[in-house]
Amino acid sequence: MKRKTFIALTCTLILAMAALTGCGSKKETAGDTASDDKVYLIACDAKYAPFSFEENGTYKGIDVELLDAIAKTEGFKYELKPMDFSAVIPGITSGQLDGAIAGMSITDERKQSLDFSEGYFESGLSIVVNANNTDINSEADLQSKSASIKKGTAGSQFAEDNTDKYGLKLNYFDDSPTMFLDVENGNSDFLLEDYPVIAYKIKVDGDSKLRIAGDKLYTVDYGFAVKKDDNQELLKMFNDGLKKIKEDGTYDKIVGQYVGE
Numbered sequence: 061m062k063r064k065t066f067i068a069l070t071c072t073l074i075l076a077m078a079a080l081t082g083c084g085s086k087k088e089t090a091g092d093t094a095s096d097d098k099v100y101l102i103a104c105d106a107k108y109a110p111f112s113f114e115e116n117g118t119y120k121g122i123d124v125e126l127l128d129a130i131a132k133t134e135g136f137k138y139e140l141k142p143m144d145f146s147a148v149i150p151g152i153t154s155g156q157l158d159g160a161i162a163g164m165s166i167t168d169e170r171k172q173s174l175d176f177s178e179g180y181f182e183s184g185l186s187i188v189v190n191a192n193n194t195d196i197n198s199e200a201d202l203q204s205k206s207a208s209i210k211k212g213t214a215g216s217q218f219a220e221d222n223t224d225k226y227g228l229k230l231n232y233f234d235d236s237p238t239m240f241l242d243v244e245n246g247n248s249d250f251l252l253e254d255y256p257v258i259a260y261k262i263k264v265d266g267d268s269k270l271r272i273a274g275d276k277l278y279t280v281d282y283g284f285a286v287k288k289d290d291n292q293e294l295l296k297m298f299n300d301g302l303k304k305i306k307e308d309g310t311y312d313k314i315v316g317q318y319v320g321e
């Protein structure tokens with residue numbers, strides 16, 4: 061009897077271990093070839109209208125809807141993971157995320173650790189001030205000002221690169237809405253945000269407390285990102301799908317809901 065119990069226990073243990081190992085290896089395998097049961101974990105910025113934002117409990121926006129249309133066209137499954145932008149790139153490079161569509165600017169620095177798709181949207185960085193502010197109208201007016209910036213972004217990079225040049229004081233935020241409030245409330249003199257994002261906010265606000273100061277500092281494209289040399293099949297499907305939805309009018313339909321005349 062004792063011997064039987066021992067064998068039964070051993071069998072249960074082996075089965076349990078096999079089950080655990082099985083589950084673990086499946087999810088962890090980044091860079092797999094696409095298979096029917098593969099579900100890609102893809103991040104978006106949790107608060108980045110008109111690219112990704114929550115409305116009545118569901119996520120919508122240009123990034124969210126382009127991804128969904130591309131996934132349907134190419135026949136892959138994904139799980140959307142909305143998060144603060146500062147967590148997105150570390151999430152990809154550590155292998156916790158398979159990719160991201162997060163209003164992410166394609167930069168040479170990021171290309172050292174990420175591979176980008178073809179650009180899917182033209183963007184660029186704008187200086188934004190309180191609507192009552194009259195003394196900041198271009199980059200030349202930033203001397204000794206305080207800047208409200210969002211962690212981990214191209215905007216924060218620009219501010220950090222120019223801190224000494226202009227004697228800036230930097231105030232960091234986790235997401236765009238709280239960064240906007242900081243300038244609306246008069247705490248910081250200006251903020252840095254991508255042109256399409258701030259233009260959309262000002263349009264939606266109506267009588268906005270914010271104003272865009274001068275021309276864009278530079279122009280840059282957004283790209284879908286994966287870890288460098290990894291998840292290449294996902295990157296290829298994104299590029300192929302993007303081309304198809306541009307050709308069949310789906311791209312214009314999605315983008316047209318949020319930007320345009």
Ligand code: GLN
Nearest residue numbers: 105162163164165213214
């Ligand atoms: N485009 C900017 C960047 O890549 C901002 C992105 C964002 O805030 N989601 O850093």
